[in-house]
Amino acid sequence: MTSSLILSIVTFIYGLSAFFYIFAWIFRNTATSRLATGTAFLAIFGNTMGIALRWMESYRLGIGHAPLSNLYESLIFFAWTIGVIYIFVERKHRNKIIGAFTMPLAFLTMAYASMSPNISDRIQPLIPALKSNWLIAHVMTCFVGYAGFAVAFGTSAMFLFKKKDSEAESTLISRFPAAATLDELTHQMVTFGFLFLSIGIITGAVWANSAWGRYWGWDPKETWSLITWFVYATLLHARLMRGWHGKRIAFLSIIGFLVVMFTYFGVNYLPGLHSYGSSG
Amino acid sequence: MAEDRGSSDLFKQIWLFFASVKLTVTVLLTLAATSIIGTLIPQNESPAAYVNAFGDFIYRIFYILDIFDMYHSWWFQFLLLLLATNVIVCSVERLSATWKIIFTENPKFNPNQFTGQKEKEKYVTGCSLEQTQKRYAPYISKLFNYNRIESLDDGYRILAEKGRWTRLGVYTVHLSVLLLLTGGLVGSFFGFEGFVNIPEGETVSSITLRNTGQKKPLDFSIRCEDFDVQFYDTGAPKEYRSSLTVIEGGKPILKKDIIVNDPLRYRGINVFQSSYGTLSPKEVTLSFKSQSTSMVYMKTAVKGNAVEIPENGGEFIFQDYRNSFDFRGHDLGEVFLGTLKSPDGSNANVILPKRFPEFDKMRKSRWLISVTDAEYRYYTGLQVTKDPSVWIVYAGFIIMILGCFITFFMSHQRIFIEVLEKGKHRAVLVSGTSDRNKLGMNKKIKTIAQELTRLGEV
Ligand code: HEM
Numbered sequence: 001m002t003s004s005l006i007l008s009i010v011t012f013i014y015g016l017s018a019f020f021y022i023f024a025w026i027f028r029n030t031a032t033s034r035l036a037t038g039t040a041f042l043a044i045f046g047n048t049m050g051i052a053l054r055w056m057e058s059y060r061l062g063i064g065h066a067p068l069s070n071l072y073e074s075l076i077f078f079a080w081t082i083g084v085i086y087i088f089v090e091r092k093h094r095n096k097i098i099g100a101f102t103m104p105l106a107f108l109t110m111a112y113a114s115m116s117p118n119i120s121d122r123i124q125p126l127i128p129a130l131k132s133n134w135l136i137a138h139v140m141t142c143f144v145g146y147a148g149f150a151v152a153f154g155t156s157a158m159f160l161f162k163k164k165d166s167e168a169e170s171t172l173i174s175r176f177p178a179a180a181t182l183d184e185l186t187h188q189m190v191t192f193g194f195l196f197l198s199i200g201i202i203t204g205a206v207w208a209n210s211a212w213g214r215y216w217g218w219d220p221k222e223t224w225s226l227i228t229w230f231v232y233a234t235l236l237h238a239r240l241m242r243g244w245h246g247k248r249i250a251f252l253s254i255i256g257f258l259v260v261m262f263t264y265f266g267v268n269y270l271p272g273l274h275s276y277g278s279s280g
Numbered sequence: 281m282a283e284d285r286g287s288s289d290l291f292k293q294i295w296l297f298f299a300s301v302k303l304t305v306t307v308l309l310t311l312a313a314t315s316i317i318g319t320l321i322p323q324n325e326s327p328a329a330y331v332n333a334f335g336d337f338i339y340r341i342f343y344i345l346d347i348f349d350m351y352h353s354w355w356f357q358f359l360l361l362l363l364a365t366n367v368i369v370c371s372v373e374r375l376s377a378t379w380k381i382i383f384t385e386n387p388k389f390n391p392n393q394f395t396g397q398k399e400k401e402k403y404v405t406g407c408s409l410e411q412t413q414k415r416y417a418p419y420i421s422k423l424f425n426y427n428r429i430e431s432l433d434d435g436y437r438i439l440a441e442k443g444r445w446t447r448l449g450v451y452t453v454h455l456s457v458l459l460l461l462t463g464g465l466v467g468s469f470f471g472f473e474g475f476v477n478i479p480e481g482e483t484v485s486s487i488t489l490r491n492t493g494q495k496k497p498l499d500f501s502i503r504c505e506d507f508d509v510q511f512y513d514t515g516a517p518k519e520y521r522s523s524l525t526v527i528e529g530g531k532p533i534l535k536k537d538i539i540v541n542d543p544l545r546y547r548g549i550n551v552f553q554s555s556y557g558t559l560s561p562k563e564v565t566l567s568f569k570s571q572s573t574s575m576v577y578m579k580t581a582v583k584g585n586a587v588e589i590p591e592n593g594g595e596f597i598f599q600d601y602r603n604s605f606d607f608r609g610h611d612l613g614e615v616f617l618g619t620l621k622s623p624d625g626s627n628a629n630v631i632l633p634k635r636f637p638e639f640d641k642m643r644k645s646r647w648l649i650s651v652t653d654a655e656y657r658y659y660t661g662l663q664v665t666k667d668p669s670v671w672i673v674y675a676g677f678i679i680m681i682l683g684c685f686i687t688f689f690m691s692h693q694r695i696f697i698e699v700l701e702k703g704k705h706r707a708v709l710v711s712g713t714s715d716r717n718k719l720g721m722n723k724k725i726k727t728i729a730q731e732l733t734r735l736g737e738v
Pocket of ligand 1: 191233236237240298299300301304363364366367370371450453454457684687716
C-alpha cells in the first residue's frame with residue numbers, strides 16, 4: 001500500500017469523524033460522540049502512518065528527506081497537527097462540541113491536498129535550497145502554529161454564536177461550553193499559536209541566512225507571515241484594553257486565521273513573486 | 281509656577297501617550313495593513329517598469345511616498361520607531377511596580393482579594409486546628425516555594441505562592457523586540473549585500489553592491505577553482521558546488537567547497553552559492569576530414585591561435601563562439617566561427633554549428649570540418665554579505681522564544697487557605713489567584729481542595 005492511498009483513506013476517515021462530531025452535537029447522541037472520538041483517533045493514527053510511510057518511500061526512491069518539502073506534504077502535516085491539538089483540547093476540557101468546529105478543518109485540509117488538481121502528491125527530490133535542517137524545523141513549527149490558530153478560529157466562531165444567542169433560545173448553541181470558557185480557550189490557542197509562529201518565523205530567518213546570507217528580505221511570503229504575527233500580537237494586546245474583551249477578540253482571531261490562510265495559499269497569486277522553490 | 285505645572289503636565293501627557301496599549305494596538309494594526317502594499321506592488325524594480333504599469337501621475341505620487349521601496353521608507357521606519365518608543369516607555373512605566381512584587385521579602389496577601397474570589401472551595405472537617413495545620417502545611421510547601429502561616433484568633437491561614445519571577449517574561453519579550461529592531465538598524469549601517477560572478481579558474485577581489493550597483497573592493501581575493509552542478513534524473517538541480525580559495529597577500533589562506541546552505545565565512549564576510557552560468561568555450565576539439573584521402577584528424581583549437589592542418593592543408597583559426605546564430609532565417613544554435621587559411625593564400629570563413637556536423641559540406645572544399653567537443657567553462661554566482669549585527673538579532677530570537685514561553689506557559693500563582701473554628705467543625709476555605717491562565721488556576725484550586733479534604737479526614 002502506498003502512502004498516497006493511505007492518506008486518501010485517512011481523508012475519508014477525517015470526514016467521517018467530523019460528521020460524527022456534528023451529528024453527536026445536533027442529536028445529543030453519546031454513542032455517536034464516542035464513535036467520533038474513536039474515528040478521530042483512527043484518522044490521526046492513519047495520518048501518522050501515512051507520513052511515516054511517505055518518509056520511508058522517499059528513502060526507497062533514493063531521495064530520502066522528511067515529508068515536509070512541498071504543499072501536499074505540508075497540508076498533510078497541517079491536518080495532523082489540527083487533529084492532535086484538538087484531541088488534547090477535548091481530553092482537557094471534556095467537551096466534544098468543539099470537535100464539530102475543528103474536525104471539519106482537518107478534513108477540508110486533507111480533502112484539498114488529496115483532490116486539488118494543482119497539488120501533486122508525487123515524492124519529489126529536494127532542490128539545493130531546501131536541503132537544510134532549519135527548513136524542517138521551520139515548516140513544522142509554522143504548521144503547529146497555524147493549527148493552534150485554526151482551533152482558535154473554531155472556538156472564536158463558537159464564542160460569537162454563543163454571544164449572539166445570549167438568551168439561549170437555540171438548544172444547539174446552549175450545549176456549547178460557557179462563553180468565558182470559549183474566550184479563555186481562544187486565548188490559550190492564540191498564545192500557543194503565537195509562540196510557534198514566532199519560532200517558525202525565526203527558524204525561517206535562520207534558514208534564509210544560511211542559504212542566502214540574509215535573515216530578512218521582505219519577500220512576500222516573509223512579509224505575510226509577519227503580517228499574521230502583527231495581527232495576533234494586536235490580539236494579545238487588545239485584551240489589555242478596556243472594552244476589548246470577548247467579541248472583538250473573537251473577530252480579531254477570525255481575521256487572524258483568514259490572514260494565515262492567505263499567507264499559506266494566497267501569496268502564490270501575488271504579482272512578481274519569486275517563490276522559495278525557484279530561487280537558489 | 282503655573283507654567284512649570286503646565287509643562288510637566290504636558291510631559292506627563294506625552295509620556296502616558298507613549299505608555300498606552302492603545303498606541304500599541306494602533307501601531308501594530310497599521311504595520312500589518314501597510315505591509316500589504318509592498319506585497320502587492322513588486323519592490324525595487326526599474327522606474328521605467330513602474331511608469332509603464334501605473335502611468336506618470338500615480339508613479340510620481342508613489343515615488344514621493346517611497347512605495348517602491350516601502351519597507352525602507354521614512355514613514356515605515358517611523359512606525360517602527362514609534363513601536364520601539366512605545367515598548368520602552370511602557371516597560372519603564374510598569375517595571376518598577378513589577379519589580380516591587382517580585383523582589384520583596386514578605387509578599388502582601390490581601391485577604392479580601394481571596395475571600396471575594398468567585399471561584400473558591402469551601403468544606404468542613406472534623407480534624408482539630410493543629411491536626412489540619414500539621415497535615416496541610418507540608419503538602420502546600422511541596423507545591424509552592426514560598427509559604428507562610430498566619431495565626432488568627434479563631435484559626436490560621438496558609439499563604440503560599442510561586443513563579444513571581446515569571447512576571448518578568450513579558451519584559452524579556454519586549455526586550456527581544458527592541459533587539460531585533462536594533463539589529464536591523466545596525467545591520468543596515470554597517471553591513472552590505474552584494475554579488476559577484478567568478479569564472480572557473482579566475483580570481484576576483486571586488487563585488488557589486490545589490491542596492492546601489494557600486495563596486496566594492498574586498499580586503500582579500502576569492503578564486504573559484506572549480507564549479508560543478510549535478511542534476512536528478514527528473515532534470516531538477518541536485519547540487520551546486522563551488523571550490524573556493526581565499527587569497528590574502530598573494531597567499532592562499534583558506535579553501536572550502538561551498539554548496540547552497542553551507543557558505544564560506546571569512547573575516548565577517550559570508551560567501552554564499554547563489555547562481556551559476558556557462559561561459560563561452562575557449563577551446564574546441566574539431567575533426568578535419570580530408571575529402572581526398574578520407575582521413576580524419578582531430579585537433580584542439582584555442583581561441584585566437586592557429587592550428588596546423590595535416591597533409592599540408594594550411595591552418596585554421598578559431599575566432600569566436602556564439603550561443604545562437606542566424607543563418608538565412610534559421611537559428612543554428614551554438615556555433616563556432618573560424619577562418620581556414622589554405623596554402624595557396626586564400627581565406628574562407630567557416631561556420632561550425634555544434635548540432636549539425638554535416639553543415640560544413642556546403643562549402644564543398646577539400647576539408648569537412650565539424651565540432652566534436654568543446655571545453656565549456658562555468659562561472660559561479662556568489663552572494664557576498666556582511667552583517668556584523670546578526671548576533672544581536674539572533675540573541676533577540678532566543679530571548680523572544682524564552683520570553684514567550686515564560687509568559688504563555690508559566691504564571692505567578694498564589695494560594696490562600698483559611699481554617700477557622702466553626703462550632704464542632706473547622707471550616708476551610710481554599711482560594712487562589714494567578715496573573716494568567718485563570719482557568720488552569722481554578723482547576724488547580726479544585727485539585728488542591730480535594731487533596732486537603734482527603735488529608736483532613738479523621
Ligand atoms: C511587536 C511588538 C510587541 C510584541 C511582539 C509584544 C509581545 C507581547 C506578548 C507576547 C505579551 C503577553 C501577552 C499575553 O500575556 O497574552 C505582551 C504583553 C504586554 N505588552 Fe507587548 N508586545 C509588543 C509591543 C508592546 C508595546 C509597544 C507595548 C507598549 C504599551 C506593549 C505592552 C504590553 C503590556 C502592557 C503587556 C501586558 C503585561 C502583563 O500582562 O503584565 N507591548 N506583549
